[in-house]
Amino acid sequence: xxxxxxxxxxxxxxxxxxxxxxxxxxxxxxxxxxxxxxxxxxxxxxxxxxxxxxxxxxxxxxxxxxxxxxxxxxxxxxxxxxxxxxxxxxxxxxxxxxxxxxxxxxxxxxxxx
Amino acid sequence: xxxxxxxxxxxxxxxxxxxxxxxxxxxxxxxxxxxxxxxxxxxxxxxxxxxxxxxxxxxxxxxxxxxxxxxxxxxxxxxxxxxxxxxxxxxxxxxxxxxxxxxxxxx
Numbered sequence: 001x002x003x004x005x006x007x008x009x010x011x012x013x014x015x016x017x018x019x020x021x022x023x024x025x026x027x028x029x030x031x032x033x034x035x036x037x038x039x040x041x042x043x044x045x046x047x048x049x050x051x052x053x054x055x056x057x058x059x060x061x062x063x064x065x066x067x068x069x070x071x072x073x074x075x076x077x078x079x080x081x082x083x084x085x086x087x088x089x090x091x092x093x094x095x096x097x098x099x100x101x102x103x104x105x106x107x108x109x110x111x112x113x
Numbered sequence: 114x115x116x117x118x119x120x121x122x123x124x125x126x127x128x129x130x131x132x133x134x135x136x137x138x139x140x141x142x143x144x145x146x147x148x149x150x151x152x153x154x155x156x157x158x159x160x161x162x163x164x165x166x167x168x169x170x171x172x173x174x175x176x177x178x179x180x181x182x183x184x185x186x187x188x189x190x191x192x193x194x195x196x197x198x199x200x201x202x203x204x205x206x207x208x209x210x211x212x213x214x215x216x217x218x219x220x
Contacts, residue, residue: 033208034209035208042210042212042213043210043213044210045208045209046199047211067187090156092157092208101147101162102147102159102208103159104156104157105156
């Protein structure tokens with residue numbers, strides 16, 4: 001069974017630009033969560049989607065948004081990029097709401113210059 | 114504010130020893146607890162999940178949960194150099210993670 005895939009793996013942007021990251025879950029997994037990981041702040045929860053609906057949201061500004069498609073694939077978007085948005089963005093998927101062991105993708109390394 | 118706290122480390126143990134990693138959480142109604150291992154430059158991988166008070170064993174790993182004390186721990190027996198990584202404790206579906214404890218197992 002293929003694992004969680006994320007694209008792109010690496011991205012370099014400049015301040016003010018926007019970026020879209022993609023996550024394809026393990027086949028059969030319907031819940032997708034997004035995290036930001038930085039050396040200073042650790043792993044921080046962004047949001048969780050299930051059945052195309054956002055179920056939970058972390059404490060991030062509105063520049064961070066996401067969505068989930070009917071095939072469970074998810075995208076997150078960051079608008080008006082800031083230097084502090086440089087981080088590893090990880091998505092993690094679970095089978096459903098009763099089985100909440102999460103499986104992480106390899107991440108997208110975003111660098112904002 | 115719901116918090117998950119881990120002993121900051123770094124923790125260093127000799128090969129073959131028991132490594133003990135600890136985690137406390139503030140939300141008393143938490144139901145699900147997880148330990149992840151993250152190697153440098155890699156994404157976290159699930160080691161153990163635990164939902165009930167007591168011990169849960171999987172190979173060299175034992176997770177211990179005490180909901181009354183709001184405490185969850187991970188013991189690694191017969192530690193190997195390949196266990197050297199950062200260990201993350203996570204709580205519940207919104208997956209609040211601790212800052213992680215970096216473990217080094219010295220040959």
